[in-house]
Amino acid sequence: MARENPAEKALGLLRSRLCDPNFAFKALSHSDDSNYSKLKFLVSSSITEACNNSILLLGPRGSGKIAVLELVLSDLLQEYPDMISVIRLSGLLHGSDNCAFKEIARQLCMEHQLVFSRMASFDDNSQFMIAMLRECGLAHKTIIFVLDEFDLFALSVTSQAVVIGVSCRLDADMLLDKRVRSRFSHRKLLFLPPANEDIQRLLEHILSLPTDSSFPPDYAVAFNAKLQNILADERFKEIISIYLNFDSTVKHLLRYLFRAVSYMDLESGMLSLENFKAALSNIQRHPKLECIKDCSILELYILVCMKRLEVKEQNSYNFNSVMKEYKSIHDSVKTSDYFARNVCLRAFEHLLQRELIGFTDNRGQNHSVEFSPVKLLVSFHELHQGLKSYGSCPAILQQLMDRQK
Numbered sequence: 001m002a003r004e005n006p007a008e009k010a011l012g013l014l015r016s017r018l019c020d021p022n023f024a025f026k027a028l029s030h031s032d033d034s035n036y037s038k039l040k041f042l043v044s045s046s047i048t049e050a051c052n053n054s055i056l057l058l059g060p061r062g063s064g065k066i067a068v069l070e071l072v073l074s075d076l077l078q079e080y081p082d083m084i085s086v087i088r089l090s091g092l093l094h095g096s097d098n099c100a101f102k103e104i105a106r107q108l109c110m111e112h113q114l115v116f117s118r119m120a121s122f123d124d125n126s127q128f129m130i131a132m133l134r135e136c137g138l139a140h141k142t143i144i145f146v147l148d149e150f151d152l153f154a155l156s157v158t159s160q161a162v163v164i165g166v167s168c169r170l171d172a173d174m175l176l177d178k179r180v181r182s183r184f185s186h187r188k189l190l191f192l193p194p195a196n197e198d199i200q201r202l203l204e205h206i207l208s209l210p211t212d213s214s215f216p217p218d219y220a221v222a223f224n225a226k227l228q229n230i231l232a233d234e235r236f237k238e239i240i241s242i243y244l245n246f247d248s249t250v251k252h253l254l255r256y257l258f259r260a261v262s263y264m265d266l267e268s269g270m271l272s273l274e275n276f277k278a279a280l281s282n283i284q285r286h287p288k289l290e291c292i293k294d295c296s297i298l299e300l301y302i303l304v305c306m307k308r309l310e311v312k313e314q315n316s317y318n319f320n321s322v323m324k325e326y327k328s329i330h331d332s333v334k335t336s337d338y339f340a341r342n343v344c345l346r347a348f349e350h351l352l353q354r355e356l357i358g359f360t361d362n363r364g365q366n367h368s369v370e371f372s373p374v375k376l377l378v379s380f381h382e383l384h385q386g387l388k389s390y391g392s393c394p395a396i397l398q399q400l401m402d403r404q405k
Contacts, residue, residue: 006219007269010209011261017206018258021067022074024250027205028064028198029071035064035189039164040072042187046162047080047142054163056150058170059191062251065166068191069146084142085111091149101125108132133161193248199240202250203231206257207271219269226270239276242381243283256283288378291354292386297394298339298347299356301326303383304397306357306376316360319348319370333396345370 017023029036039055046053057065077084087107094100105125109116112132120128136143143161150165150172165172173188194202207227209220230236243256260279264271295303305325309317323344330338339347349369351357360373378386384401387393 005266005269006216007264007266009215010219010223010269011264011266013209014207014261015258018254018261021064021251021254022071024202024206024254025064025067025071027202028194029068035191036068036071038189039068040075043072043076043144043162043164044079047076047083050137050140050142052161053187054165055187055189056165056167056173057189057191058167058172060249061168062247062249063191063193064250065191066148067250069164069166073144073146083140084144085136086144086146088146089148091147098122098125101129104129105132193244194250199244199253200231202253203240203257206254207261223270226272230271230273230276233273236273236276239273239280243280256280259283286382286385288356288382289386289389291356292378292383293390295351295354295356295386295390296347297337297392298344299351300387300390300393300397301329301337302344302348302351303356303376303378304387304400305329306374307380307383308400310376316373318373319345322348322374329396329400335394335396337394 025036028034031037035057039057042053042055045051057069059065073086077086085108087104089100089103094103101122102120102125105120105128106116108114108129117124133143145161145163147163147165150167169175170190204227209215209223211217211220211224213220243253247253256279259282260276261271263275263278292300292303302322305322306317309321309325314321323341326344329335348357352359352369352374356376356378357374358377360375376383380401387398387401
């Protein structure tokens, strides 16, 4: 039987890690100030002190609320195997009282190996639930209610229980009925985009190979050394910064890293900076870049002139202002790319139609195009990249954009 290629094995390991959010968030759970530590302390205190508690986990989708919660529950189930029962509900599926009580009854029956009746009425399910919660309280067993999409429903519990609400709405608690809100503690954990130090720790945690495993020691050491060089490279930091400006959630960062490691060269068995560059260019949508590639040379000149006016902090400008800038470039460089005013006006109107530029207010649509204030609708990065990828872009335009950096 042929021996497995270490590079293929490394690729498989990295991909499996990137598909497991729980593994990724372990790197961010060691600090006492982390959401993991705060949530675990709160829930474990409720278990040991046999008291009710509630908390909301709030943050954008993909910020790690469920992943951190699952880590905490996994650890607590190992520490207190006979003292916890977890009930999971979703506001998308169990938004009404009837659906919620029926699902709670079903999960309690499964937990205690009882027969669940699908034909049970709302009253039957609610009485059964209350009786089971009372029995769990007498047995010093804590029920942990996990309410995903918390903003879609509310639940009031009077037995020994911990209610953990998960929502992407920061005002989720304000959507509760006043009676329920008064009983609900206002503890919240906010899941914010990770800091730069957390990103660095996350990348090392996920992408480094274990040196005490079945990998050849020399290969694992060389792989990790190359990875450290990449992580320390300013070009890599710029790539990650660009991506995080596009989407700063950990979930999408993992998706980006999965694409990057998939480009790994299996012959060398090493990650490279090019892998991350290729992933960045493929994972982002570039509708403006595609439009710039289809522009004429004259239209490129107009876009660069408008960018130069913005850099000069000329807040309000129109077609006539752009023409003055265009003429100044021609006079200083003596370029052959100089077109008549009426040709420039048609190119300007075409840019308006393509929505690469636009009027600063709605009144511009009712006035002459030449005198209406306009603005650029592409960023400096998009324009700069568009010029670089344009096959026959005049060198002077590249030079003018480089000077604006």
